[in-house]
Amino acid sequence: xxxxxxxxxxxxxxxxxxxxxxxxxxxxxxxxxxxxxxxxxxxxxxxxxxxxxxxxxxxxxxxxxxxxxxxxxxxxxxxxxxxxxxxxxxxxxxxxxxxxxxxxxxxxxxxxxxxxxxxxxxxxxxxxxxxxxxxxxxxxxxxxxxxxxxxxxxxxxxxxxxxxxxxxxxxxxxxxxxxxxxxxxxxxxxxxxxxxxxxxxxxxxxxxxxxxxxxxxxxxxxxxxxxxxxxxxxxxxxxxxxxxxxxxxxxxxxxxxxxxxxxxxxxxxxxxxxxxxxxxxxxxxxxxxxxxxxxxxxxxxxxxxxxxxxxxxxxxxxxxxxxxxxxxxxxxxxxxxxxxxxxxxxxxxxxxxxxxxxxxxxxxxxxxxxxxxxxxxxxxxxxxxxxxxxxxxxxxxxxxxx
Amino acid sequence: xxxxxxxxxxxxxxxxxxxxxxxxxxxxxxxxxxxxxxxxxxxxxxxxxxxxxxxxxxxxxxxxxxxxxxxxxxxxxxxxxxxxxxxxxxxxxxxxxxxxxxxxxxxxxxxxxxxxxxxxxxxxxxxxxxxxxxxxxxxxxxxxxxxxxxxxxxxxxxxxxxxxxxxxxxxxxxxxxxxxxxxxxxxxxxxxxxxxxxxxxxxxxxxxxxxxxxxxxxxxxxxxxxxxxxxxxxxxxxxxxxxxxxxxxxxxxxxxxxxxxxxxxxxxxxxxxxxxxxxxxxxxxxxxxxxxxxxxxxxxxxxxxxxxxxxxxxxxxxxxxxxxxxxxxxxxxxxxxxxxxxxxxxxxxxxxxxxxxxxxxxxxxxxxxxxxxxxxxxxxxxxxxxxxxxxxxxxxxxxxxxxxxxxxxxxxxxxxxxxxxxxxxxxxxxxxxxxxxxxxxxxxxxxxxxxxxxxxxxxxxxxxxxxxx
Ligand code: HEM
Numbered sequence: 025x026x027x028x029x030x031x032x033x034x035x036x037x038x039x040x041x042x043x044x045x046x047x048x049x050x051x052x053x054x055x056x057x058x059x060x061x062x063x064x065x066x067x068x069x070x071x072x073x074x075x076x077x078x079x080x081x082x083x084x085x086x087x088x089x090x091x092x093x094x095x096x097x098x099x100x101x102x103x104x105x106x107x108x109x110x111x112x113x114x115x116x117x118x119x120x121x122x123x124x125x126x127x128x129x130x131x132x133x134x135x136x137x138x139x140x141x142x143x144x145x146x147x148x149x150x151x152x153x154x155x156x157x158x159x160x161x162x163x164x165x166x167x168x169x170x171x172x173x174x175x176x177x178x179x180x181x182x183x184x185x186x187x188x189x190x191x192x193x194x195x196x197x198x199x200x201x202x203x204x205x206x207x208x209x210x211x212x213x214x215x216x217x218x219x220x221x222x223x224x225x226x227x228x229x230x231x232x233x234x235x236x237x238x239x240x241x242x243x244x245x246x247x248x249x250x251x252x253x254x255x256x257x258x259x260x261x262x263x264x265x266x267x268x269x270x271x272x273x274x275x276x277x278x279x280x281x282x283x284x285x286x287x288x289x290x291x292x293x294x295x296x297x298x299x300x301x302x303x304x305x306x307x308x309x310x311x312x313x314x315x316x317x318x319x320x321x322x323x324x325x326x327x328x329x330x331x332x333x334x335x336x337x338x339x340x341x342x343x344x345x346x347x348x349x350x351x352x353x354x355x356x357x358x359x360x361x362x363x364x365x366x367x368x369x370x371x372x373x374x375x376x377x378x379x380x381x382x383x384x385x386x387x388x389x390x391x392x393x394x395x396x397x398x399x400x401x402x403x404x405x406x407x408x409x410x411x412x413x414x415x416x417x418x419x420x421x422x423x424x425x426x
Numbered sequence: 427x428x429x430x431x432x433x434x435x436x437x438x439x440x441x442x443x444x445x446x447x448x449x450x451x452x453x454x455x456x457x458x459x460x461x462x463x464x465x466x467x468x469x470x471x472x473x474x475x476x477x478x479x480x481x482x483x484x485x486x487x488x489x490x491x492x493x494x495x496x497x498x499x500x501x502x503x504x505x506x507x508x509x510x511x512x513x514x515x516x517x518x519x520x521x522x523x524x525x526x527x528x529x530x531x532x533x534x535x536x537x538x539x540x541x542x543x544x545x546x547x548x549x550x551x552x553x554x555x556x557x558x559x560x561x562x563x564x565x566x567x568x569x570x571x572x573x574x575x576x577x578x579x580x581x582x583x584x585x586x587x588x589x590x591x592x593x594x595x596x597x598x599x600x601x602x603x604x605x606x607x608x609x610x611x612x613x614x615x616x617x618x619x620x621x622x623x624x625x626x627x628x629x630x631x632x633x634x635x636x637x638x639x640x641x642x643x644x645x646x647x648x649x650x651x652x653x654x655x656x657x658x659x660x661x662x663x664x665x666x667x668x669x670x671x672x673x674x675x676x677x678x679x680x681x682x683x684x685x686x687x688x689x690x691x692x693x694x695x696x697x698x699x700x701x702x703x704x705x706x707x708x709x710x711x712x713x714x715x716x717x718x719x720x721x722x723x724x725x726x727x728x729x730x731x732x733x734x735x736x737x738x739x740x741x742x743x744x745x746x747x748x749x750x751x752x753x754x755x756x757x758x759x760x761x762x763x764x765x766x767x768x769x770x771x772x773x774x775x776x777x778x779x780x781x782x783x784x785x786x787x788x789x790x791x792x793x794x795x796x797x798x799x800x801x802x803x804x805x806x807x808x809x810x811x812x813x814x815x816x817x818x819x820x821x822x823x824x825x826x827x828x829x830x831x832x833x834x835x836x837x838x839x840x841x842x843x844x845x846x847x848x849x850x851x852x853x854x855x856x857x858x859x860x861x862x863x864x865x866x867x868x869x870x871x872x873x874x875x876x877x878x879x880x881x882x883x884x885x886x887x888x889x890x891x892x893x894x895x
Contacts, residue, residue, distance in 0.1 A: 035775040039427060041514075042749060042758040043521040046593065052524075102542055105495045109531075109538045112502060116527050119509075119520045127428050127513035128776075134431025134510040138441050141503035145496065152491050199429045199776060203784025204799075207432035207806060208818065209510070354756065356525070358594035363525035370532025373562060377539045380547060380555065390550030400558050407536075407565045414572060421598040425590070 032192050033344040039124035046356035049121045049348045056121070057330045059113035064223070065231060065326055066107035067179065071224065072232030073099040074151060074172045081158065081165050088255050095239070096232075097158060097168070101151040104175070108144065121348050122189070122337075129189035132198055133181075134209025140181045147174035179224045180215075187214035190286075190340045218277030222295075223329070226274055229267035230302065230325075234318040236260025241315025246387050257313060264306030272299020288339040291332050298325050362417060369410045372403040427747055428513045429776050430806045437819040437830035438511035439811070445507050447724050449500035454723070456493045456537070457567040458617035459485065462624070462642075464560040471553045479548065485624065486545040494541045498534055512811055514747040515738035522593045523577050530573040536566035571609060579605045582734045583666060588741050591755030604661040611653035612723075615693065618646025619719055622700050623712035636704040643701035650694055668740065668859065669733040677735050677860035682725045689722025735860040736812070744862050745811045762865050769867040770807060771800065777807055789816075791880040801877025804870050809833065812861075816881065833878055834885035843882055849875035 030038075045052060073096040080086075080093020118126050130137040150171035158164045188194070191214050198213045199205060240257035244250065275295030283289030305321060341347065376399050384390040431438050463482055470478035508516050520527070544559045576597035580587070587596030621642035628635050672678070696715035700707050734740045743749050750762040765773055772779030783799050790798045805815045813833045814820050820829040829835070842848050849872050856863035864871050 030772075030775070039775055041517045041521045043518065043591075043753075043756050045521065046524060101491075101495075105498075105538050105542070108495065108502065109498055109534050112498070112531050112534060113528070115502070115505065116520065116524050116531065119517065120524045123513075123517050123520070127509060127517060130506070130509045131429040131431045131513055134438065135434050137431075137510050138438075138503075138507050141445065141499055141506055145499050148495060148499070149491075195429070196776075200778060200782070202786075203778075203782055204786040204789055205430075205778075205803060205806060207430050207810075208434050209429075209431045210434065356522075356593045358592060359523065359525035359597075363528045366529035366532050370529075370536060373536050373566070374532075374539060377536070377543045377559075377562070380551060380559070381539075381543050384543075384547045384550040390547070392551050392555050397555065400555065404558055404561055404565070407562065407569070410569065411565075411572070414569075417594065418598045418602075421594045425592060425595055426586070 031344075033346065036124045036192060036341070036344055036346045039128070040351065041123050044352035044354055045120050047353060047360055048355070049351040049353055052117050052121050053334070053348050056114050056117035057334050058327075059110065059117065060333075061323060061326045061330050062110040063107060063114055064227065064330070065323060066103050066110055067175075068224065068227040069231040069235055070100050070104035070107055070151075071172070071175055071179070072228035072230075073097075073103060073235075074168065074175060075228065076232060077154075078165065078168045078172060081162060081168070088252055091252070092236075092256060092259075097151075097155040099235075100171075101148055101155060104144075104148050104151060108148075121351055124346075125189035125192070125337075125341075126185075128192075128195055129185045132188055132195065132209060132213060133185055133211075134207075136181045136209070136212070137185060140178060143174050143178045143181065147171045147178060150174070176224065180212075180220065183220050183223065184212045184215050187216060190337050192341075192344060216278065216282055218274050218281055222271065222274035222278050226267055226271045227326075227329075229263055230271065230322060233260045233264035233267065233306070234322040236263070237309070237313075237318040238315040241313050242386065244313070246385070260318075261306050261309045264302065264309070268299050268303035268306055270299075271302065272296045275299050282336055286336055286339040286343070288336055291335060294328050294332055298328050301325075358417070358421075362414075365413055366410065369403075369406045372399070372406050376400045376403045427774050427776065430810055431510045432806070432810055432816065433511075433819040435819065435821040436828050437814050438507070439830055440828070442504065442507040442511050443728070445500055445503040446727070449497065449504055450724060450727055451720055452493050452497040452500055453571075454613075454616050455620065456489065456497050457564075457571055457613060458620045459489055459493065460560075460564040460567045461613070462617050462621050464557075464564045467557050467560045471557050481624070481628070483545070483548050486541065486548070490541045490545045494538055498538060501534075512738060512745070512747060514743060515745075518739055518743055519577060519580070522580070522587075522596055526573055526576060526593070526597060530570055533566050533569040533573065536562060537570065540566055571613075572606065575605050575609060576602055578730075581739055582669065582730065583664070584739055584741060588751070588753065589755065591753055601661065601664045604656065604664045607656045608653055608661055611649045611656055614649025615646045615653065615697075615719070616723075618642045618649065618697060619693070619712065619716050622646075622697075622707060623709065623716060626707045626709045626712045639700050639704035639707050643697045643704070646697040647694070647701060650690070650697065654690070665733070666740065671859035672733050672735060673729075675859055677732050678729055682729055686722045686725045686729075689718045689720075689725070692718040693722070732860075736862045746808050746862065746865065747811070748865060750862070765865050766867070769870055770804060770865065771870060774807075778803065790877065791884040793880050795876065797873045798877050798880055800870070801873035801875070804866065804874040805833075805877050808865060808874070817884075832885070834882045837878060837882045838885070843879060845872070845875045845879045848878050848882075 077093045077097040077100060080089045080096070083089060148171075150167045154164060154168040154171060158168060188198070194213060198211070236256050237260040240253040240260070243256075244253045272295070275298065276292055279289060279292030279295050283291055302321075302325060305318075309318070338348070376396065379396045379399070380392060383392050383396060433439075433441065463485060466478055467482055469475065470482070505516070540559060540563045544556070544563060547556060547559065576599070579601040580596045580599050583600045584596050585599035587593070587599065622639055625635055625638045625642065693715055696711060696718075699711070735745065737744050738747075742751055742753065748761045748765070749758060750760055752759045770777050772782075780796075780800050783796070783803055785794050785796050785799045787794050790802055802816075809815055813831045813836075814829040815833055820827065820832055822828060827835075837843070837848060837851075840851070842851055852864055852871055852875055855861045864874075
């Protein structure tokens with residue numbers, strides 16, 4: 025494009041949607057980073073649980089492992105379901121402030137971007153199938169294996185989409201190799217293996233590790249067999265002890281490859297510190313039970329990772345003068361208010377649902393406390409009232425904004 | 427403006443169609459089943475009927491595995507496919523409605539966490555609590571539906587948004603209320619079909635089997651009457667002039683209307699039969715009714731999407747991904763005007779200048795004329811989103827051609843084969859209500875004509891050979 029004086033920077037600016045963003049772009053960026061933490065937690069948990077259930081059903085000796093394998097076979101599709109819905113939020117925000125990147129990456133990788141959904145559907149269906157029909161004697165174990173492969177492949181597609189999106193310098197050559205446009209979108213144009221190792225298999229191990237810790241803590245309170253639970257907690261801890269140093273190593277590899285590429289080698293510090301910190305934490309955990317704490321620490325760790333990803337993207341785009349901070353915007357109060365109100369209602373209902381699931385299994389027979397019941401009453405009332413609110417906004421638009 | 431993804435084997439738009447067919451099926455089922463289950467569970471609680479919980483539990487597992495997660499995934503699938511097929515169209519929607527979609531996201535979360543809670547707490551929480559979960563599912567799924575209608579209807583009738591640029595005007599647009607009404611009534615029909623299907627599977631003489639069937643069918647019939655009346659009296663009058671020009675045109679593929687009418691009539695007949703003879707109801711009948719009903723729904727949804735052609739957002743952005751009108755309220759000005767003067771080539775990201783375009787005879791039907799290579803770029807940018815513009819998207823399975831309005835075939839149909847003939851024809855394509863005028867310079871149009879002439883010639887002998895078989 026340089027021939028016409030259209031630099032990559034010009035191109036990126038021109039490609040931003042002329043409508044601009046409907047709110048302060050940095051706020052949308054914060055939402056992107058924050059919601060991605062939930063997404064990556066659940067999808068890596070699904071991958072970790074899937075891999076563990078395969079191992080547990082494969083080995084024939086350890087009865088405890090098998091018992092845990094059944095639980096993780098059940099966890100896989102549910103964690104994945106949550107991973108999918110929590111993925112939708114970052115999907116919304118990334119398009120709003122990084123539209124030139126996201127759309128280009130999807131078009132250049134069109135075939136895989138479109139296949140992605142069928143890959144995830146296949147992985148999900150097989151995970152459920154295995155949970156419902158798989159059994160002790162390795163029967164149907166291959167369905168779990170295919171499921172894992174498909175889910176991993178889905179993560180690979182995500183990774184490539186992101187890799188393409190942060191490398192605008194490659195776009196024209198990928199789209200028009202030797203001056204001839206390629207409209208098939210079948211090539212994986214950009215990836216970074218250390219980053220992929222860091223984000224997928226290693227984080228899958230860590231997500232599983234903390235959830236094992238958490239489960240042991242949770243089930244112990246309702247009086248499940250303590251010996252089994254001690255074993256589960258220790259298994260989680262050991263997994264953490266083994267994976268964390270590798271995590272630090274992969275983080276270093278990621279920082280030493282993408283770092284120089286985009287001029288942010290300093291991200292090595294937080295990544296290595298995170299891996300080292302987690303190693304220390306899992307060592308310290310020996311003989312202790314800290315279910316909720318382990319999960320919270322891990323979520324904080326994932327937030328660090330999410331920020332590092334964002335720093336890399338920002339650094340890459342800064343090379344071309346693109347910055348979220350200068351993304352044009354006009355505050356669109358109507359939709360902001362609808363979102364804010366729905367956030368309040370949504371969080372109330374989700375909190376209630378989470379507490380119901382939590383309490384239903386926290387005791388042997390399942391008991392929901394009166395306080396949670398009261399919250400439920402209020403939350404459902406709010407959800408009903410939401411429809412009234414929605415109608416009122418509609419009438420307001422119809423009558424006042426006319 | 428963006429790289430163009432043409433599709434592989436079939437056209438990118440057909441990927442959208444396949445995914446949305448699936449999504450329509452699953453998502454409607456979710457809402458319908460949520461309300462039906464709520465009805466059943468209320469009766470189970472009030473009349474203390476343990477046996478109904480068996481049905482509920484079975485149905486919940488099916489919904490959890492199939493409807494909710496697949497519904498969400500297929501929704502994301504529509505996203506991915508439309509993004510790959512027409513990024514700037516989806517971009518316009520997201521930059522208007524990201525917060526409405528954000529609100530809808532909470533409803534998805536409620537649905538997915540809700541169904542997990544619902545399924546895994548049978549027998550572990552009190553009946554009242556469980557009933558509350560049923561309410562949450564019914565309300566949550568209805569919330570999703572209400573929000574998406576605003577975004578869907580916006581594309582056809584942006585209404586005052588074209589002047590004010592205010593997302594509320596775009597959301598609550600002229601066909602929003604009619605469409606909400608229409609969907610509200612048809613929801614009863616779908617719920618009825620689902621209820622018949624479920625109830626018909628129960629053994630004869632099971633708790634009020636006949637009564638549920640009759641009750642469901644009755645509600646379905648009322649919904650159908652309400653829906654048809656809403657269509658005739660409220661929705662149709664709200665349609666813009668342009669839609670009336672598209673309805674009878676060739677943009678709507680052939681058997682669409684017969685499928686819709688047949689679906690409506692067959693559904694009505696099925697419901698009436700169930701109402702009059704509930705004891706004779708069988709699972710296959712209910713399944714048959716669902717199949718024809720979905721045929722009709724899918725036909726209607728596709729038609730609704732085509733009515734706005736050639737625009738993605740009527741009156742604002744067209745299928746070639748160019749903004750063609752000013753929107754002063756949001757500081758947007760038409761892009762087409764400028765491009766008619768400067769030409770397309772080299773004026774937009776990912777539309778290279780002629781000097782950058784190389785010849786590869788494999789992509790230009792053996793021709794090594796640089797002008798044909800240039801024509802290919804123009805075809806990609808201007809025509810590719812609605813037409814198969816190369817053999818890359820002209821898969822044919824068992825003799826059935828799956829191309830999307832292949833330009834080669836259309837030109838053959840009109841017996842246009844020379845560059846001059848085609849070039850002249852291109853000057854008038856805006857005469858069809860479903861196409862925009864060519865954007866760009868006359869030289870660019872001529873290059874396009876050259877490319878199309880090669881394409882038509884390449885396909886001609888094949889078609890002749892097929893006809894000879
Ligand atoms: C098996 C399923 C999935 C896996 C394993 C997976 C994994 C990943 C990974 C590893 C990344 C980070 C990529 C990188 O930084 O290199 C990512 C990012 C992302 N994923 Fe997923 N994902 C899955 C499903 C989904 C689904 C269904 C959606 C959409 C609803 C989604 C939306 C996103 C988004 C929006 C991002 C952020 C992209 C960006 O920041 O540019 N993911 N995912």
